[in-house]
Amino acid sequence: MESRQILEETLKFHGHICWASAIGARIGIVALRELGVERTGISEELHCIVEIGDNHGAQCFADGVQCATGCTFGKANIEKAGWGKLAITLIDKKKEQAVRVSYKPGRHKMVAESSFMKKRAAGISPDQIPQKEAWEMVNMLWEAPESEVLTVGEVVSYPYEDFGEVMGLMPCESCGEMVSKAYLRVVGDKHMCIPCSGYDR
Structure with a gap:
């Protein structure tokens, strides 16, 4: 599946056009690339630690991560660290390797100042904002050079103990x-x- 198709599938799954779910999908795609693995359909291959917490903005990020990586709460191969950060550690359980990828603020001021986010700050529901404005905001991050919006760590050894289901x-x-x-x-x-x-x- 091409990356743009993954983005569209993510936003469809998420329910509205959203910068946080888009950057979650982009981070998931990059983490897969760095580990040299493909999206998983089963719980035995990959495990993801997503660093979001509870009751804060941009938790939509996790939907993007789930769509891109195939690590889902239903398969129990994703967990929340609870730190309120937009970052993941993706673990290849078989090779016992992991990589951490995080969102960095290179373009976040542009996102915050977009017409979409100004309307959201005024209490307007995402589905009441014109799609053109939503896509402008998403594309600020999706089309940005990777180095502007993501910090990609090195692939490191990550012994993984699986206690089973x-x-x-x-x-x-x-x-x-x-x-x-x-x-x-x-x-x-x-x-x-x-x-x-x-x-x-």
Whole structure:
């Protein structure tokens, strides 16, 4: 798949035209290139640490990373570091190598001053802003020289220990809903889901 096609697929998946999901896709593509691997369809090949946190702007970045790399929360081969940064470490589990790629502020002032971002700052929903303005903002980053918008680290050794997947679901003995075995909690002589058990986690 060509990079522009990956961008279009990313924005379709994300639901609106967005600079953060676009730069996430670009970072994912570059990380794959640096490791010499292709987008993964299974959890055994790649693992990604995405450095976003919670409840901050630009978390859309993670959708771009997922689309480009194939590392997804559903396959459990991506995790959040929780640092509020737009960066990833992509790990080739088989070769035990990794590379870190991050967004750098070379063009961020231009993005912040774009008509799209000014409207977003005024509280206008992304789907209410003309697509032409959204694409102008995305293209500022997508078409920029890589050195202006990305910091690409060296490929380094990264021993990876995979603890595997805990298989199987069982019904909670309180509410009856199915729950992964790893999330059952013992209360007296019953196995319960976390909400029914009263435990926090």
